[in-house]
Amino acid sequence: MTINQSGWKPTSPEANTGDVQATFTGNRALMLEEKLIFEIGDSETTGVDFADGDVSGSRLGNLTRKDPIGLPGLSEPETVRHYTRLSRQNYAIDLGLFPLGSCTMKHNPRLNEKMARLGGFSDVHPLQPVDTVQGALEVIHQLAHWLVTLTGMTSVAMSPKAGAHGELCGILAIKAALEKRGEGHRKVILVPESAHGTNPATAAFAGFSVEDIPATADGRVDTAALKARLGPDVAGVMITNPNTCGLFERDLKDISDAVHAAGGYVYCDGANFNAIVGRVRPGDLGVDAMHINLHKTFSTPHGGGGPGSGPVVFSEALTPFAPLPFVEKTGEGFRLVEEENADDHHADSFGRMVAFHGQMGMFTRALTYILSHGADGLRQVAEDAVLNANYVLRSLENTLDAPFAKSGPCMHEAIFSDENLAEGFSTIDVAKALIDEGFHPMTMYFPLVVHGAMLVEPTETESKAALDQFIGALRSVAERAKAGDPSLKTAPHFAPRARLDETLAARKPVLVWKDKAA
Numbered sequence: 041m042t043i044n045q046s047g048w049k050p051t052s053p054e055a056n057t058g059d060v061q062a063t064f065t066g067n068r069a070l071m072l073e074e075k076l077i078f079e080i081g082d083s084e085t086t087g088v089d090f091a092d093g094d095v096s097g098s099r100l101g102n103l104t105r106k107d108p109i110g111l112p113g114l115s116e117p118e119t120v121r122h123y124t125r126l127s128r129q130n131y132a133i134d135l136g137l138f139p140l141g142s143c144t145m146k147h148n149p150r151l152n153e154k155m156a157r158l159g160g161f162s163d164v165h166p167l168q169p170v171d172t173v174q175g176a177l178e179v180i181h182q183l184a185h186w187l188v189t190l191t192g193m194t195s196v197a198m199s200p201k202a203g204a205h206g207e208l209c210g211i212l213a214i215k216a217a218l219e220k221r222g223e224g225h226r227k228v229i230l231v232p233e234s235a236h237g238t239n240p241a242t243a244a245f246a247g248f249s250v251e252d253i254p255a256t257a258d259g260r261v262d263t264a265a266l267k268a269r270l271g272p273d274v275a276g277v278m279i280t281n282p283n284t285c286g287l288f289e290r291d292l293k294d295i296s297d298a299v300h301a302a303g304g305y306v307y308c309d310g311a312n313f314n315a316i317v318g319r320v321r322p323g324d325l326g327v328d329a330m331h332i333n334l335h336k337t338f339s340t341p342h343g344g345g346g347p348g349s350g351p352v353v354f355s356e357a358l359t360p361f362a363p364l365p366f367v368e369k370t371g372e373g374f375r376l377v378e379e380e381n382a383d384d385h386h387a388d389s390f391g392r393m394v395a396f397h398g399q400m401g402m403f404t405r406a407l408t409y410i411l412s413h414g415a416d417g418l419r420q421v422a423e424d425a426v427l428n429a430n431y432v433l434r435s436l437e438n439t440l441d442a443p444f445a446k447s448g449p450c451m452h453e454a455i456f457s458d459e460n461l462a463e464g465f466s467t468i469d470v471a472k473a474l475i476d477e478g479f480h481p482m483t484m485y486f487p488l489v490v491h492g493a494m495l496v497e498p499t500e501t502e503s504k505a506a507l508d509q510f511i512g513a514l515r516s517v518a519e520r521a522k523a524g525d526p527s528l529k530t531a532p533h534f535a536p537r538a539r540l541d542e543t544l545a546a547r548k549p550v551l552v553w554k555d556k557a558a
């Protein structure tokens with residue numbers, strides 16, 4: 041199969057010899073080689089000039105610092121340049137397609153930013169009197185309404201700060217519900233083999249023991265094996281839908297019914313909600329709790345590890361146990377329910393996940409996204425995301441091994457294995473060579489059920505031209521890996537850093553910077 045590459049041509053393999061000439065300075069083209077901030081400047085320089093203090097004696101006693109503090113000393117322009125140079129070595133969703141599967145890296149509309157920066161949202165303080173933040177509370181309340189509506193659930197806890205934090209919130213609600221029923225002895229959570237690592241980690245962290253449920257050959261949960269394991273010691277299941285093989289779990293309703301009949305609860309990992317938003321309501325599938333990654337489905341930025349936002353929607357059965365606070369609408373406006381008191385109908389709440397109310401900036405961005413798309417627009421998000429992923433899958437299934445290509449259309453992500461690469465070549469060689477071709481690598485070696493997995497999630501925000509460019513690059517790299525091109529083993533050749541010795545880095549990590557002069 042050939043793809044119209046819209047005039048784009050892959051770099052010729054000959055260009056990739058790794059034999060790039062060293063420069064006098066170590067700098068390359070307009071990219072300056074950047075040292076650690078501790079290695080530049082000196083401690084006598086600062087970016088800020090303080091007036092001498094009017095000190096009348098120290099109250100620190102024997103806590104007074106005796107040695108130099110060792111902070112880097114840079115002037116303001118040196119500081120600005122340092123971080124700007126570092127930022128140029130980064131890849132970002134604003135630079136190009138970000139194919140990470142399971143991550144839903146999509147365009148963050150600028151309108152979201154404009155709204156989040158309005159003074160009434162960006163300048164509020166969590167301890168402000170409630171009557172001065174009515175607008176902010178209304179945003180939280182409206183977003184909560186849309187999240188409950190889109191998922192077909194009963195309530196939502198807005199405060200969890202990321203997907204994994206939301207998982208913990210949901211599992212703690214399950215724990216509280218079981219304890220209330222006098223069934224705190226149910227200690228087993230069943231997790232499919234293909235689950236994201238956060239699922240078993242969450243269950244273990246909350247004090248449960250985790251048991252694996254196998255997958256069928258077509259990449260879905262083995263429903264029969266799951267049902268066979270249900271019993272009086274099982275607290276519940278954690279299932280991702282669509283799952284991490286990019287497939288829809290068609291049996292989820294049937295699984296939920298069986299889990300409920302056996303006295304357990306169903307946690308759904310909703311990180312992949314982007315593929316079904318506006319089309320499927322998890323509440324209709326019997327889900328009891330599910331986190332929603334606002335920083336995936338609802339386009340708020342992933343921002344270098346934070347802040348995320350992971351609200352958790354609950355079924356009627358788990359709603360009484362949801363964590364505080366809640367925003368409620370009253371005759372006079374909006375109020376915050378902050379205490380577990382019986383009059384407020386939250387007597388059974390398991391407590392709190394965070395000190396305050398969650399990520400205001402992310403709430404504002406997500407609500408802006410939802411309102412600017414509308415119901416039809418959100419539905420189209422899911423449809424286009426699935427269409428794009430299937431385009432990637434079908435364009436590359438004859439080049440790379442695609443283990444579930446026969447299981448029908450994929451959902452939001454396409455999965456390939458390292459099955460047909462040349463002897464000695466693996467997924468990492470393909471990923472590193474993609475860096476030289478200008479693309480951030482796809483998710484590698486996950487999910488674990490696929491050998492040398494390459495998980496590609498293009499999302500709906502990529503155009504056909506962008507997809508063709510990416511597909512062309514991945515195909516060219518894959519063909520070279522199949523042909524055993526040795527230059528791939530040392531890629532990347534053009535990145536700020538060449539291939540790292542990852543084994544050494546993992547075995548002997550250098551985690552603390554030490555002043556060589558000291």
Ligand SMILES: *Cc1c(COP(=O)(O)O)cnc(C)c1O
Pocket residue numbers: 142143202203204205236238280284309311312333348349350
């Ligand atoms: C991203 C993701 C998570 C965790 O979400 P964070 O916000 O990164 O904590 C959990 N499960 C799946 C399937 C994910 O893709």
